[in-house]
Amino acid sequence: MKIFKSPQIREIDKTTIEQEPVLSINLMERAAWQLHKFIEEKFSKDKPITIFAGPGNNGGDAVALARLLTDNNYNANLWLLKIGKDRSADCQANIKRLEGYSNIQTHELSDNDKFPEIPANHLIVEGIFGSGLTRPAEGWPAEVIEFINTLPNPVMSIDIPSGLFSEDNRQNNGAIIKADYTVSFEFPKLAFVLSENELYVGEWQALSIGLLPKTINDTSTKYYYTTENDLPLLKNRTKFAHKGHFGHALLVAGSFGKTGAAVLAAKACIRSGSGLLSIHIPQFSYSIMQSCVPEAMLVIDETEQIYCQKDHLEPFTVVGAGPGIGQKKSMREALHTLITNTDAPMVLDADALNIISQNHELMDLLPKGSILTPHPKEFDRLTKKHEFHYERIETAREMAEKQKLIVVLKGANTAVIDVNGDVHFNSTGNPAMAKGGSGDVLTGIILGLLSSGYDPIDAARLGVFVHGRAADLALQKESEESLIATDIINHLGLAYKSIRELQ
Numbered sequence: 001m002k003i004f005k006s007p008q009i010r011e012i013d014k015t016t017i018e019q020e021p022v023l024s025i026n027l028m029e030r031a032a033w034q035l036h037k038f039i040e041e042k043f044s045k046d047k048p049i050t051i052f053a054g055p056g057n058n059g060g061d062a063v064a065l066a067r068l069l070t071d072n073n074y075n076a077n078l079w080l081l082k083i084g085k086d087r088s089a090d091c092q093a094n095i096k097r098l099e100g101y102s103n104i105q106t107h108e109l110s111d112n113d114k115f116p117e118i119p120a121n122h123l124i125v126e127g128i129f130g131s132g133l134t135r136p137a138e139g140w141p142a143e144v145i146e147f148i149n150t151l152p153n154p155v156m157s158i159d160i161p162s163g164l165f166s167e168d169n170r171q172n173n174g175a176i177i178k179a180d181y182t183v184s185f186e187f188p189k190l191a192f193v194l195s196e197n198e199l200y201v202g203e204w205q206a207l208s209i210g211l212l213p214k215t216i217n218d219t220s221t222k223y224y225y226t227t228e229n230d231l232p233l234l235k236n237r238t239k240f241a242h243k244g245h246f247g248h249a250l251l252v253a254g255s256f257g258k259t260g261a262a263v264l265a266a267k268a269c270i271r272s273g274s275g276l277l278s279i280h281i282p283q284f285s286y287s288i289m290q291s292c293v294p295e296a297m298l299v300i301d302e303t304e305q306i307y308c309q310k311d312h313l314e315p316f317t318v319v320g321a322g323p324g325i326g327q328k329k330s331m332r333e334a335l336h337t338l339i340t341n342t343d344a345p346m347v348l349d350a351d352a353l354n355i356i357s358q359n360h361e362l363m364d365l366l367p368k369g370s371i372l373t374p375h376p377k378e379f380d381r382l383t384k385k386h387e388f389h390y391e392r393i394e395t396a397r398e399m400a401e402k403q404k405l406i407v408v409l410k411g412a413n414t415a416v417i418d419v420n421g422d423v424h425f426n427s428t429g430n431p432a433m434a435k436g437g438s439g440d441v442l443t444g445i446i447l448g449l450l451s452s453g454y455d456p457i458d459a460a461r462l463g464v465f466v467h468g469r470a471a472d473l474a475l476q477k478e479s480e481e482s483l484i485a486t487d488i489i490n491h492l493g494l495a496y497k498s499i500r501e502l503q
């Protein structure tokens, strides 16, 4: 699914209005209908609803919603906020359509008025400002927003929490609605998938209002949201396939006290399609690895506790390095040797990234199509400190394009950034994954997919999606507290199957 910037959405709205053709007020009616359906699915008819409507088309949506809810026997109270000089034409037209609706309690609210008492059992729906926000919310509109934020009621925002800009909020010091639900139209906004806006956006959905598919296709963007409909096709094995068709992966992972990272990455790798897996390990972990991952071959280092010996790289088609390797000096040198002697695409995680961040020249030596999987802190070590994820994504795009690398910026809505700067936000996964070991599993999954023949960008996008999907499936049996990285590995099979069934 594409994510567009606000001016692009306005253009797509406009083209739909002209070419479908559809009157803009009827497009608004579709939007209001979707809002109404969302409420109907979530709240019973005895849930009273208080609606705040601003001066623009976001307010128009809110007014139309009040009418549709009333038609469907909900009890709606509507507060028309007096902001600025004029209301938009479609907002005014919808206010006019309320004539005869004596059962909607409609009130005007302006600067001089006291704020109303809203009983705690009401759902608040706010359509104060939408994508037409032109400046941070200050003055009286900000007071209304802050008033709503102080109430204990659940809040649903129309299109976007009022006061939040759709993309860049770095300079936004105005008031912003803290919504529990945000219901947007056709596409999510970039702001929804950025961690700094979590407090405002809440749970979001993007519901279709029938914008023209051709116009959506013809409008280009750098930002995407990956759902199961947007994934590369899963490869199917042919009858006479043999292990040689699915690559030979080398995994460099683990050190004394961190063998678990190697075990997790290795298991995930062999459960993600790799034909053969060799793991380079220090001597002490020989029996652990042999018994935990009997399917893998072992390359035993000459040293006892860390990896530091040069590999014979000829047989390997892909190389993964980093989970649990530590940052000792001899290890750093070995990683340097590994990187300088490898042509095979690499998956680099954890301490491999920390070492690169202190030896930046290694960045230029990474094989083409390699994949880096930093979490935000590792990424900041590699580049610079970022206060906003918005900015971090932009830096990652520059890095991916300049170095011709794929950057997997991990977190909720992990961003997979292609060598052309395209950003694919992931839609699967849950906060139960926020535990040590989850990232090691991801490294293994991507390595396994890369080994079995997926292009690096496909391996990264698919890997991130399947990692989150496996965790979502595991969470059906586990709790947020109890889910562990091994549960993610154990649900990989079901996750791949669930994707294949839809393709």
Ligand SMILES: NC(=O)C1=CN([C@@H]2O[C@H](COP(=O)(O)OP(=O)(O)OC[C@H]3O[C@@H](n4cnc5c(N)ncnc54)[C@H](OP(=O)(O)O)[C@@H]3O)[C@@H](O)[C@H]2O)[C@@H](O)CC1
Pocket: 010, 013, 014, 024, 027, 028, 029, 031, 054, 055, 056, 057, 058, 059, 061, 083, 084, 086, 088, 128, 129, 130, 131, 132, 133, 134, 135, 136, 137, 138, 141, 158, 159, 160, 185, 209
């Ligand atoms: N296009 C379509 O067909 C569809 C659009 N749809 C809906 O329309 C919404 C976009 O509507 P919109 O463009 O009218 O803008 P909207 O967000 O309501 O606000 C504009 C008003 O707010 C004012 N204002 C702004 N900032 C302010 C501030 N800080 N402080 C004070 N005032 C401020 C601004 O005034 P001005 O900047 O001119 O002073 C103007 O009066 C979109 O989010 C979606 O909900 C759906 O129905 C689907 C079809």
Ligand SMILES: Nc1ncnc2c1ncn2[C@@H]1O[C@H](COP(=O)(O)OP(=O)(O)O)[C@@H](O)[C@H]1O
Pocket: 350, 375, 410, 411, 412, 413, 414, 428, 429, 430, 431, 432, 433, 434, 435, 436, 437, 438, 439, 440, 441, 442, 467
């Ligand atoms: N709140 C969350 N929602 C979705 N996914 C998450 C969340 N928190 C963490 N994850 C995922 O879990 C993994 C954690 O990786 P990382 O921080 O490297 O952990 P570790 O190195 O300890 O294994 C990443 O893939 C990340 O996207």
Ligand SMILES: [K+]
Pocket: 058, 126, 127, 128, 129, 130, 157, 158, 159, 160, 161, 162
């Ligand atoms: K809004």
